Amino acid sequence: MYIIAGLGNPTKKYEHTRHNIGFDVIDHLAEQYNISMNTKKFKGVCGVGTIEGNRVLLLKPQTFMNLSGNSVGEAVEFYKLDPARELIVIYDDIDLAPGNLRIRKKGSAGGHNGMKDIITHLGTQEFLRIRVGVGAKIEGQDLVNHVLGHFSGEDRKLVEDAISNAADAVRLMVQEQTDTAMNQYNKKVVKE
Template sequence: MKCIVGLGNPGKKYEKTRHNIGFMVMDELARQNHWSISQMKFRGLYTTEHVNGEKVLLLKPQTYMNLSGESLRAFMDYFDIDDEDILVVFDDLDLPPGKIRLRKKGGHGGHNGIRNIIDQLGTKEFKRLRMGIGRPEAPVTVVDYVLGDFPKSEAGAVSDSIEQAVKACEAWIEKSFDEVMNEFNAK
């Protein structure tokens, strides 16, 4: 079983914001595979799919970013998902737009959605796919920055990173996470 979780905020207001790049990856993954993330339960939108005998669960928590772990915890409990079978896709200020980075574990790095997941799961031992969004320049605050839309000048890099993230998610369904990290972190 593989569970891929994209983080973001629900609603039209946040749809194209930097903080929602996790949702963007999930939507593109679903679109390319003709899946529909439309079932609502566990305070999230989800779907259950099967790929070459592997059960694949996709989740977009609808709790707003800072409470993402509450939706994921309920989802994991219901489907009996182990920590090692989770991949969380989220925005990262420390990577430039267009860059992705996969990690097996780590801290929250100031990301409140990841902080809540760590609190709810009681562990830092879950896989992550970090999506670069860059850092704001003064006087823009981090909150305003992550809740702002990507500028047109970054559209190509963001689109490329979403495509790479989709490929990485698809690769993880078929391969070990170490293989996926070796392939995609090298780019």
């Protein structure tokens, strides 16, 4: 079984903001694989289903971004999974241009508070992750306002493509083809 966790903030106020790109990818996967996201468990909203013959739990933590580890850690513990092999976390990255993805098997939080909390709760940096580019803030702009803001029309099109690509990367990763996903999607779609 795989836990696929998309990070974001709950409530309508934050829908489709840069920080909620992980939720957008989970929604795309749920629709694509007909997985009902109507269970409230693990301090999140989740659904169990199948992607390419593999049982998955799609998870959208409802703890607010900076406490994502409460939800993800609880789900990993409940299913007694090995995070290094059976957890995929999808989240926003301001260091990547909109449209770009970066897939890794492990690594630091890179300044992302949601990832810091997950690493703290799991006690390891070794788990699969997909970073979805949301673009850097404009000089002088407040970082919080940037990540909680919405995409421009031009960027939204690039992000829609990235959401679809991230979902396809998940499909490969649950088939133990993470290297293939990295080779296919770690290329720059948009110059930084």
